[in-house]
Amino acid sequence: MDIHSLLQAVQGFLTNEIVLAVILSSLPLIFVLIYVLFVLYTEMKLAGHIQDRVAYMRTGWHGVLQNIADMVKLLLKEDIVPDKADKLFFRLAPYVTFAGSYAAYAVLPFSSIYIGANINLGLFFLVASGSLVVIGILMAGWSSDNKWSMLGGVRSAAQMISYELPTSLAIVIIAMITGSLNLQEIVKFQDGGIQNWLVFGGSLPLQQKLFLLPFTIITFVIFLVSSNAEINRTPFDLPEAESELVQGYFTEYSGLRFAMFYLTEYTNLFTVFAVAVSMFLGGWSSPFGSFMSGPVWGIFWFVVKTYVMVVVQIWVRWTLPRVRVDQLMYVSWKVLTPWLLFCLFAVGFILVI
Amino acid sequence: MLQPPTLPTNYTIKPGHIKTSTGKTIRTEEMIVNMGPQHPSTHGVLRLEIVIDGEIVRECIPHIGYLHRCFEKHAEQMTNYQQVIPYTDRMDYCSAMTNEWGYALAVERMLKIEVPERVEYIRVIMAELQRIASHLIAVGTYGIDSGAFTPFLYTFIDREPILDLFEMTCGARLLYNYIWIGGLSHDLPPKFIEQAKEFCKYFRPRLKQFNDLLSYNEIFVKRTANVGVIPKDVAINYAISGPQLRGCGVDWDLRRDDPYSVYHKLDWQVQVGKGELGTSLGDCWNRHMVRMREMEQSLNIIEQALAGLPEGNVKAAIPKRIRPDKDAEIYVRTEGSRGELGYYIISDGTASPFRVKARGPAFVNLSVLPEIARGCMLADLVLIAGSIDIVLGEVDR
Numbered sequence: 001m002d003i004h005s006l007l008q009a010v011q012g013f014l015t016n017e018i019v020l021a022v023i024l025s026s027l028p029l030i031f032v033l034i035y036v037l038f039v040l041y042t043e044m045k046l047a048g049h050i051q052d053r054v055a056y057m058r059t060g061w062h063g064v065l066q067n068i069a070d071m072v073k074l075l076l077k078e079d080i081v082p083d084k085a086d087k088l089f090f091r092l093a094p095y096v097t098f099a100g101s102y103a104a105y106a107v108l109p110f111s112s113i114y115i116g117a118n119i120n121l122g123l124f125f126l127v128a129s130g131s132l133v134v135i136g137i138l139m140a141g142w143s144s145d146n147k148w149s150m151l152g153g154v155r156s157a158a159q160m161i162s163y164e165l166p167t168s169l170a171i172v173i174i175a176m177i178t179g180s181l182n183l184q185e186i187v188k189f190q191d192g193g194i195q196n197w198l199v200f201g202g203s204l205p206l207q208q209k210l211f212l213l214p215f216t217i218i219t220f221v222i223f224l225v226s227s228n229a230e231i232n233r234t235p236f237d238l239p240e241a242e243s244e245l246v247q248g249y250f251t252e253y254s255g256l257r258f259a260m261f262y263l264t265e266y267t268n269l270f271t272v273f274a275v276a277v278s279m280f281l282g283g284w285s286s287p288f289g290s291f292m293s294g295p296v297w298g299i300f301w302f303v304v305k306t307y308v309m310v311v312v313q314i315w316v317r318w319t320l321p322r323v324r325v326d327q328l329m330y331v332s333w334k335v336l337t338p339w340l341l342f343c344l345f346a347v348g349f350i351l352v353i
Numbered sequence: 354m355l356q357p358p359t360l361p362t363n364y365t366i367k368p369g370h371i372k373t374s375t376g377k378t379i380r381t382e383e384m385i386v387n388m389g390p391q392h393p394s395t396h397g398v399l400r401l402e403i404v405i406d407g408e409i410v411r412e413c414i415p416h417i418g419y420l421h422r423c424f425e426k427h428a429e430q431m432t433n434y435q436q437v438i439p440y441t442d443r444m445d446y447c448s449a450m451t452n453e454w455g456y457a458l459a460v461e462r463m464l465k466i467e468v469p470e471r472v473e474y475i476r477v478i479m480a481e482l483q484r485i486a487s488h489l490i491a492v493g494t495y496g497i498d499s500g501a502f503t504p505f506l507y508t509f510i511d512r513e514p515i516l517d518l519f520e521m522t523c524g525a526r527l528l529y530n531y532i533w534i535g536g537l538s539h540d541l542p543p544k545f546i547e548q549a550k551e552f553c554k555y556f557r558p559r560l561k562q563f564n565d566l567l568s569y570n571e572i573f574v575k576r577t578a579n580v581g582v583i584p585k586d587v588a589i590n591y592a593i594s595g596p597q598l599r600g601c602g603v604d605w606d607l608r609r610d611d612p613y614s615v616y617h618k619l620d621w622q623v624q625v626g627k628g629e630l631g632t633s634l635g636d637c638w639n640r641h642m643v644r645m646r647e648m649e650q651s652l653n654i655i656e657q658a659l660a661g662l663p664e665g666n667v668k669a670a671i672p673k674r675i676r677p678d679k680d681a682e683i684y685v686r687t688e689g690s691r692g693e694l695g696y697y698i699i700s701d702g703t704a705s706p707f708r709v710k711a712r713g714p715a716f717v718n719l720s721v722l723p724e725i726a727r728g729c730m731l732a733d734l735v736l737i738a739g740s741i742d743i744v745l746g747e748v749d750r
Contacts, residue, residue, distance in 0.1 A: 051506040319501070320501060320570065321567070321572050323575070324732045325732060327576075
C-alpha cells in the first residue's frame with residue numbers, strides 16, 4: 001500500500017459522517033478539561049487571596065501544576081465500591097451526571113460559526129439535559145448505601161426540581177422577547193454592542209427597551225440566583241453541605257468516579273453561566289459593536305464573559321454562609337417565582353403594546 | 354469498634370403513612386443516623402445518635418467518651434500538686450491558660466497563699482488573651498458550621514498573634530504549663546507589653562470586620578435566629594454557664610459575681626444577649642454575639658491590666674513540698690472561656706491530691722443538647738451543636 005492510498009483511506013475515515021460527529025462532539029470535551037483545570041486553579045487561588053493566604057505555591061510557578069498533580073492522584077487512587085452498595089447504579093451514576101451536564105454543550109453557541117447542534121429548541125434541550133443530572137445524583141445518593149448520601153441526593157433532587165421553575169420562567173421571558181429558543185438566534189438578536197444585550201432590553205426600539213429594562217435586569221438577577229442553586233453552589237450547596245452531610249451524595253465515591261463528580265460540578269458551573277451569558281450578556285458578540293468581532297473573537301468573548309461570571313460565583317461562594325432547606329424552598333417558591341411571573345406578564349404587556 | 358445504634362429506652366421508632374394523590378399509601382419510617390465521631394461538624398469526636406424524620410430531628414442522643422484520658426485519675430497518681438498542671442492544660446486544649454489558673458487558684462486557696470499583685474495582673478492578661486483565642490476558634494468554626502469557610506481562616510489569622518505572645522512568654526503555643534501554684538513559671542519577656550498593646554490596637558477593627566462578614570450577614574442571621582432556643586429556666590436547670598448562659602439573657606459572670614484575682618479593679622461589662630435583629634434570647638445567634646462582644650470586653654481588660662501592671666516578683670513564697678492539711682477540701686470556680694470551670698480538690702495530707710474533680714463547662718453545657726435539638730432541622734442541629742462550643746477534650750477529660 002503506497003502512501004497515497006493510505007492518505008486517501010485516512011481522509012475517507014475522517015470524512016465519514018459518524019467519525020466526524022464523534023470528533024466534533026469531543027471538541028468541547030477537550031475545552032472542558034482545559035477549562036476545568038483553569039477554573040480550579042482560579043478558584044483555589046482566588047479563595048486563597050479572599051482568605052488572606054496564598055494557596056498553592058509549591059507545584060510549579062505559583063502552584064500552576066497542582067491541579068494536574070491532583071488529577072493524577074485521583075486517577076491512581078483505589079476505586080472503592082461499598083460492600084452493600086447497589087453496584088450497577090453506583091458505577092453508573094457519575095457517568096450519567098456527567099453526560100447530563102456535557103449534553104448541554106451541544107447547544108452552546110461558542111461562536112457565530114461553531115455550535116454543536118443548531119437546533120431550534122436549544123434552551124428547551126438545556127433544561128431537559130439539566131434534569132438528567134438530577135437522576136444521576138439521585139442514583140448516586142441512593143445506591144451508596146449511606147444515609148448521609150441519600151439525604152444529599154434527596155435534597156439535591158428537591159432543590160434542582162424547584163429551581164428549574166424560575167430558570168424556565170426566565171427562559172420563557174427571553175424567548176418572548178427574542179421570539180426564539182435557539183441560542184444562536186438569541187445571541188444574534190443581541191449582536192452589535194453592549195447596548196443591545198438582553199439584560200439591557202435587547203436590540204428592540206429604544207422606547208420598548210426603556211420599558212423592558214427593569215424587568216430584564218430582574219430576570220437576569222433571578223436567573224443567576226436560580227442557576228446558582230441548580231448547580232448546588234454556595235449559598236445553595238445543601239446537597240453537598242460539608243458540615244451537615246459530610247460530602248453529600250458523593251461521600252462514598254473515590255478515585256476516578258469522584259473525579260467525575262468533581263468534573264461535573266465544574267462543567268455545570270461553566271454551562272449555567274454560559275447560558276446566562278448567551279441569554280443576557282450577548283454571548284459571543286463583542287461589547288464594542290463591530291470592533292473586535294468575528295468568529296474567532298466570538299470564542300474569545302464567549303469564554304471571557306463566562307469566565308468573569310464564574311469568578312463572580314467563586315467570590316460569592318467564599319463569602320456567604322449556606323441557607324437552610326426550608327429557606328431554600330421559600331426563596332424559590334415565594335420570592336423568585338412570583339417575581340418572575342410578574343416580570344412575565346409585564347414583558348408580555350410591553351411587547352404587545 | 355462502633356456499637357450499633359442504641360435508642361433511649363423510652364423511644365420507639367414511629368412508623369407513618371403518607372397518602373399519595375393517586376390514592377396509594379406509602380409507608381414511612383423514622384431513620385436513625387450516626388453523626389460522628391468522624392463527622393466534620395461535631396467539633397472533635399462527639400457522636401450524636403439522631404432519629405430523623407426526613408430532615409427533622411426527633412431525638413438526639415450525644416455519646417461521649419471517645420477522648421477519655423483519665424485526667425482525674427492521673428491527678429491522683431502524681432507525686433505532687435504541681436505536676437497536675439500540665440494535665441489540666443489538656444482538658445480544654447483551646448483554653449489551656451484558664452484551666453491551669455483554675456487549678457492553681459484552688460490549690461492556693463487551700464494553702465491560703467497570697468500571690469503577688471504582679472502575678473494576678475499577668476494571669477488576668479493571659480486568661481483574657483486566652484479567652485479571645487478560644488472565642489475566635491468558637492466563632493470561626495461556627496462559620497464553617499453555617500457553611501462559610503472564610504471567617505474560619507480569618508479567625509485563625511487573628512489567633513496567631515495571641516499564640517505568638519504565649520510562645521514568647523512560655524515557649525508553648527497550645528499547652529502552656531505557665532501558671533504555677535503560687536506564681537508563674539516565667540516573668541513576662543521584655544517586648545511582651547509592647548506587642549500585646551499592638552495586638553489590642555490591631556484586633557478591634559478586625560472584630561468589626563468579622564461582624565460585618567459573618568455576624569450581621571443576612572443569611573447567617575436568618576439561619577441562626579430563633580434556632581435552638583434555650584429558655585432561661587431550662588438553662589438554669591441544666592446548670593449551663595458561660596457565654597451560653599449569658600446568651601439566654603441571664604446576667605451571670607463569675608469574674609464579677611464570685612470575684613477572684615483583680616477583675617474587680619478593672620472596668621468592664623458582662624455581656625448579655627440582647628435579642629435584637631428579630632432574634633430571640635437564648636438562640637444560636639445571641640450565643641454567637643455574646644462571644645463576639647466578650648472579645649471586645651477582654652480587650653478592654655487586657656489594655657487596663659497592661660497599663661496597671663505593677664512591678665514585683667512573679668513567685669510567691671510557697672513551701673517546697675506542698676502538703677495541704679489532712680482532709681482539707683475545696684471547690685473553687687472560675688470563669689473559663691466556656692463557662693464555670695470548677696475544681697474540687699480533697700487532700701489526705703500527703704504530697705499528692707487524694708481526689709481532683711473537675712467541673713468542665715463544656716460537659717455540662719452539652720447536656721442540654723437533646724433538650725433543645727428535638728424538633729429542629731438537621732442543618733440546625735449542626736448549628737446548635739456548634740453554638741454550644743464544646744471541646745471534646747474537656748467533655749471527656
